[in-house]
Amino acid sequence: DIVLTQSPGSLSLSPGERATLSCRASQSVGSDYLAWYQQRPGQSPRLLIYGASNRATGTPDRFSGSGSGTDFTLTISGLEPEDFAVYYCQHFGRSPVFGPGTKVEIK
Amino acid sequence: QVQVEQSGAEVKKPGSSVKVSCKTSGGSFSSYAINWVRQTPGQGLEWVGGIIPLFDRPNYAQGFTDRLSITADDSTSTVYMELTSLKFDDTAIYYCAREYSSGAWGYWGPGTLITVSS
Numbered sequence: 631d632i633v634l635t636q637s638p639g640s641l642s643l644s645p646g647e648r649a650t651l652s653c654r655a656s657q658s659v660g661s662d663y664l665a666w667y668q669q670r671p672g673q674s675p676r677l678l679i680y681g682a683s684n685r686a687t688g689t690p691d692r693f694s695g696s697g698s699g700t701d702f703t704l705t706i707s708g709l710e711p712e713d714f715a716v717y718y719c720q721h722f723g724r725s726p727v728f729g730p731g732t733k734v735e736i737k
Numbered sequence: 738q739v740q741v742e743q744s745g746a747e748v749k750k751p752g753s754s755v756k757v758s759c760k761t762s763g764g765s766f767s768s769y770a771i772n773w774v775r776q777t778p779g780q781g782l783e784w785v786g787g788i789i790p791l792f793d794r795p796n797y798a799q800g801f802t803d804r805l806s807i808t809a810d811d812s813t814s815t816v817y818m819e820l821t822s823l824k825f826d827d828t829a830i831y832y833c834a835r836e837y838s839s840g841a842w843g844y845w846g847p848g849t850l851i852t853v854s855s
Binding site: 631663681684718727731 | 772783841846848
């Protein structure tokens with residue numbers, strides 16, 4: 631089974647700074663099946679990026695995804711107050727799996 | 738616009754069963770997978786199982802195959818998740834999520850809190 635590892639576990643940044651979140655898979659995965667989700671406290675997860683690099687409807691363009699094979703990255707180019715949340719990567723193959731999440735906190 | 742509604746919170750005793758509903762509206766019901774994910778307090782997301790109503794063949798995560806049942810009712814555009822032999826560590830928020838056109842899960846319900854307590 632595929633295991634996803636995310637790093638760092640948490641990130642402390644100031645508004646306006648750039649955030650770089652990593653997701654590593656235990657074996658090569660198709661980019662089509664890699665997604666990123668944002669979860670704010672008390673809310674359901676929200677799809678941000680699908681197919682490793684495609685923004686979902688409503689995702690601001692400060693969010694970008696990249697990567698292939700086993701290494702994927704979510705970049706937030708300038709943090710807004712509403713971006714402080716937990717971010718999960720996901721492989722949605724036959725047995726979907728999530729990474730453990732990266733918490734982006736206000737410094 | 739696709740909307741997803743879930744049934745309300747429940748408190749159950751260990752060893753009992755719970756059935757949670759997930760009703761979708763807007764867009765096609767049968768063609769897109771509906772998946773269930775749970776989240777224990779302060780923890781991450783765990784996939785539990787899913788179904789594509791058109792094929793009516795559920796897919797369950799390892800560890801749930803013997804006590805999980807996911808079914809779909811086309812007439813009401815509702816998917817049900819039934820978990821039996823409940824344990825204390827089944828206490829969690831259970832989310833249902835419907836596929837986006839790409840296959841990623843673009844539409845999420847508000848979550849249903851299931852508390853297992855004696």
